[in-house]
Amino acid sequence: MRWHRLKAIVRKEVIQIRRDLRSLLLIVAMPLLLMLAFGYGVSFDIKHIPVFVYDREGSQQSQDLLKHFQASEYFNVVESVASYSALVQALDAGWCRVAIVIPSDFSEQLKTGGPVGVQALLDATDNNTANVSIGYSEAVIQTYNRKVQLEWLQRHGQSTRQPAVSVDARTWFNENLESTANIVPGVIAIVMAVIGSFLTSLTIAREWERGTMEQLMSTPVTPLEVMVGKLVPYFVIGLFDTALCAGIGIWWFHVPFRGQWSVFVFSSILFLMVVLSLGYFISVVTKSQLAASQTALIATFLPAFLLSGFIYPIDQMPAVIQLITRFIPARYFMTISRDVFLKGTPIALLRDELLALGLFAAVLTLLATRAFHKKLS
Amino acid sequence: MSNEVPSISVRDLVKRFGDFVAVDRISFEARPGEVIGFLGPNGAGKSTAIRMLCGLLRPTEGQALVAGIDVAREPEQVRQRIGYMSQKFSLYNDLRVIENIQFFAALYRIPASQLRERVSWVLEMAGLTGRESALTGTLPTGWKQRLALGCAVLHRPSILFLDEPTSGVDPVSRRQFWELIHQMAAEGVTVLVSTHYMDEAEYCHRLILMFHGRIVASGSPLELKQREMSGDVVLVECDDLGLALDLLQKNPSVKDAAVFGNALHLMVSEVAADLAPLRTYLSTGGVLVTKIEPISPTLEDVFVSLTANQGQSGKE
Numbered sequence: 001m002r003w004h005r006l007k008a009i010v011r012k013e014v015i016q017i018r019r020d021l022r023s024l025l026l027i028v029a030m031p032l033l034l035m036l037a038f039g040y041g042v043s044f045d046i047k048h049i050p051v052f053v054y055d056r057e058g059s060q061q062s063q064d065l066l067k068h069f070q071a072s073e074y075f076n077v078v079e080s081v082a083s084y085s086a087l088v089q090a091l092d093a094g095w096c097r098v099a100i101v102i103p104s105d106f107s108e109q110l111k112t113g114g115p116v117g118v119q120a121l122l123d124a125t126d127n128n129t130a131n132v133s134i135g136y137s138e139a140v141i142q143t144y145n146r147k148v149q150l151e152w153l154q155r156h157g158q159s160t161r162q163p164a165v166s167v168d169a170r171t172w173f174n175e176n177l178e179s180t181a182n183i184v185p186g187v188i189a190i191v192m193a194v195i196g197s198f199l200t201s202l203t204i205a206r207e208w209e210r211g212t213m214e215q216l217m218s219t220p221v222t223p224l225e226v227m228v229g230k231l232v233p234y235f236v237i238g239l240f241d242t243a244l245c246a247g248i249g250i251w252w253f254h255v256p257f258r259g260q261w262s263v264f265v266f267s268s269i270l271f272l273m274v275v276l277s278l279g280y281f282i283s284v285v286t287k288s289q290l291a292a293s294q295t296a297l298i299a300t301f302l303p304a305f306l307l308s309g310f311i312y313p314i315d316q317m318p319a320v321i322q323l324i325t326r327f328i329p330a331r332y333f334m335t336i337s338r339d340v341f342l343k344g345t346p347i348a349l350l351r352d353e354l355l356a357l358g359l360f361a362a363v364l365t366l367l368a369t370r371a372f373h374k375k376l377s
Numbered sequence: 378m379s380n381e382v383p384s385i386s387v388r389d390l391v392k393r394f395g396d397f398v399a400v401d402r403i404s405f406e407a408r409p410g411e412v413i414g415f416l417g418p419n420g421a422g423k424s425t426a427i428r429m430l431c432g433l434l435r436p437t438e439g440q441a442l443v444a445g446i447d448v449a450r451e452p453e454q455v456r457q458r459i460g461y462m463s464q465k466f467s468l469y470n471d472l473r474v475i476e477n478i479q480f481f482a483a484l485y486r487i488p489a490s491q492l493r494e495r496v497s498w499v500l501e502m503a504g505l506t507g508r509e510s511a512l513t514g515t516l517p518t519g520w521k522q523r524l525a526l527g528c529a530v531l532h533r534p535s536i537l538f539l540d541e542p543t544s545g546v547d548p549v550s551r552r553q554f555w556e557l558i559h560q561m562a563a564e565g566v567t568v569l570v571s572t573h574y575m576d577e578a579e580y581c582h583r584l585i586l587m588f589h590g591r592i593v594a595s596g597s598p599l600e601l602k603q604r605e606m607s608g609d610v611v612l613v614e615c616d617d618l619g620l621a622l623d624l625l626q627k628n629p630s631v632k633d634a635a636v637f638g639n640a641l642h643l644m645v646s647e648v649a650a651d652l653a654p655l656r657t658y659l660s661t662g663g664v665l666v667t668k669i670e671p672i673s674p675t676l677e678d679v680f681v682s683l684t685a686n687q688g689q690s691g692k693e
Contacts, residue, residue, distance in 0.1 A: 008483030012472065019471050211465035215525075218431050218461035219484045220453055 009229025056104040184249035185337040196275030201296035204283035258344030277364035304330035384567035390439035401590035414581030415571035422590040423571040460529035470514030485532035499527030519550025614668035
C-alpha cells in the first residue's frame with residue numbers, strides 16, 4: 001500500500017461526495033429523519049386508550065367504578081352510551097378500543113357480596129393494545145375491589161389490614177418506562193447500517209457503470225488501495241452520523257447515557273467496519289448501482305430493523321429465528337448500544353457482543369479485499 | 378533495428394470465455410515508435426486482445442511480453458510503463474479537468490519537480506488551457522478524448538494502448554488526435570490503436586486485421602493493398618446501382634461486388650480482359666453505365682475481400 005496513491009483515492013472520493021447532492025442529503029437528512037420519525041412517531045407506550053361505557057345501572061357505585069377508569073392515565077372514557085347496540089357501533093367504527101358494560105344489578109350484587117361481572121369488549125385487531133388493555137382494566141378493577149373490601153371491613157368493625165403480598169416494582173435503566181429510551185439507541189444502529197452499506201455499495205458499482213474502473217485498473221493502483229481509499233471517507237461520515245444521532249438522542253430526546261464513551265466509540269468503529277465492508281463487497285459483486293443499493297438495503301436495513309431486537313425482542317422469537325439473529329451483526333451492536341446508553345454496562349460484560357462484532361468485521365473485511373481483483377471478467 | 382527489444386511481443390495468445398473463443402492464437406511484435414492499427418469489425422477480438430496486453434484480462438493460453446515483462450505474471454510492473462485508454466470515456470465526469478489530471482498524476486506518482494510541466498503539457502495538448510476548472514462532464518467529446526489521452530500519457534509511458542479512441546469524435550478532432558499519436562510515436566512511444574475507421578487505418582505504420590478472433594492479415598497499408606487483393610478493383614458508376622449489383626453478382630468474371638458510396642467496386646481477376654465485356658453486359662441488362670475504370674484498391678476493399686474469404690472458409 002502506497003501512501004500517495006491512497007491519498008489520491010481518498011481525495012478524489014471526497015470531492016465526488018461533496019459534489020453529489022444525493023449523497024450529501026442522505027448523509028445529513030437521513031439520520032435526522034430516522035431519529036425524529038422513530039423518536040416521535042414510533043411509540044410503544046400505550047396510554048389514553050379510548051373507552052365507551054354502557055352503564056345499565058347508573059348508580060353511585062357504578063359511577064364510582066367508572067371514575068377509577070377515568071382517573072387512570074391509561075384510559076380515556078370518551079362517552080357513555082345508553083344501549084348495547086350503540087356500544088357495538090362505537091367498536092365497529094373504531095371510536096373506542098374498549099367498551100365496558102356495567103350490569104343493571106351492579107350495586108345490588110356488591111351489597112350481597114357476590115362476585116360481580118363487569119363486561120369488557122375489546123377491539124383486538126391490534127392484539128398488543130388489546131392485551132395491554134386487559135391488563136390495565138384488571139389493574140383498575142383490582143384497585144376498586146380493594147377499596148370496596150376496605151369499606152366493607154370498616155363498616156363491620158374489623159381492623160383494616162393491607163393485602164398480604166404486594167408488588168413493589170422498581171423500573172431500572174428506563175425509570176419512566178419510556179419507549180424513546182429504548183428506541184433511540186437502536187435507531188443509531190439502523191442509521192449506521194443504512195449509511196454504511198448503502199452509500200458504500202454505490203461507490204464501486206458507480207465506477208464499474210461509468211467505465212472509470214477500467215481506467216483505474218490500468219494504473220499501478222492496488223485493489224487494497226482502492227478499497228481503503230474509498231472506505232475512509234465513508235468511515236468518517238459514518239462516525240459523524242453516529243455522533244449526530246447520539247447527540248440528538250441525548251440532548252433532544254433526553255435519553256440517558258450512562259456508559260463509557262470509549263466503549264460506545266469502539267463498538268461503533270467495529271460495527272462501521274462490518275457495514276462498510278459488507279457494502280463494499282456487495283458493490284464489487286453486483287457491479288451495478290441499482291442492484292448494489294437494493295441488495296445493501298435488504299442485507300443490512302431489513303435485518304437491522306426486524307431481526308436485531310430493535311422492535312421485536314429476540315427472546316420472544318421462535319427458536320429458528322433466534323438462531324438466525326445470531327448471524328445479524330446489527331443484533332450485537334443493538335445490544336451494546338442500548339446497554340451502554342441505559343445501563344452503563346462496563347466493557348467486560350459486553351465481551352461476547354464485542355467479540356462477535358470483531359469476528360464479523362474481520363471476516364467481512366477479508367471477504368471484501370478478496371472479492372476485488374483487478375481483472376475484468 | 379533487428380537487435381532492438383520489441384516493445385510488444387505476443388506469442389500464440391488465446392482468450393476463451395466459456396466455449397467462445399474471443400482471441401484465437403494471435404502472434405505479433407511491435408517495435409518502439411511504431412503505430413500499429415488493430416482493424417476489424419465489432420466482436421473481432423480487438424478489445425479483448427488489448428485488455429490482455431494491459432493486464433486487465435488473464436490470457437487463457439500463450440504469452441504476452443510488454444516492455445519485455447510478462448503481463449500475466451507481473452501486471453503491476455507493466456502498468457507503470459503503459460498508458461491505456463478504453464473504448465468508453467473513463468475519466469471522472471464529476472471532477473474538474475485539473476482534478477482529473479492531478480488524480481492520475483498522483484496514481485502514477487509524477488515527481489513534484491515535473492508535475493507542473495506535465496500538467497500544463499496535458500492542458501495544452503488537449504486544448505484546455507484556461508478551462509482547468511471546468512467540470513469534465515461538460516466538455517465536448519473530442520476534448521474529453523484528448524484529455525483522456527493526456528491523462529493516459531501523463532507518466533510518459535513507453536507503450537500506449539488506445540481502444541477505439543476516436544469513436545464518436547468529429548473529423549477535425551479525429552485529425553488532431555492522430556497528429557498527437559504521431560507526435561508521440563516520433564518520440565519513440567509504441568502505439569497500439571484499434572479502430573474501425575478505414576481512413577484512420579491509413580495513418581498507421583502497420584495494420585493487423587482481425588476477424589473472428591484471428592489475425593487474417595498484417596502489414597503496412599500499402600503492402601496489404603498490393604498483396605492481399607486477389608485481383609484488380611474496378612469502379613462502376615451507373616444510373617441504377619441495385620440492378621447493376623444484381624446483374625454483376627450473377628456474372629462469373631466478377632469475384633465480388635459491393636456498393637461504395639454512390640458507385641460500385643468490383644473485383645475482377647484481370648482488368649484488361651474484363652472491362653469491355655462488362656460494359657456491354659451491363660448495357661444489355663438495361664443499366665446506363667456512366668463510368669467504368671480500374672482503380673487502386675482502398676483498405677476497405679482489402680478488408681471486404683479478406684473477410685469475405687474468411688467467411689467462406691468459415692462455412693466449409
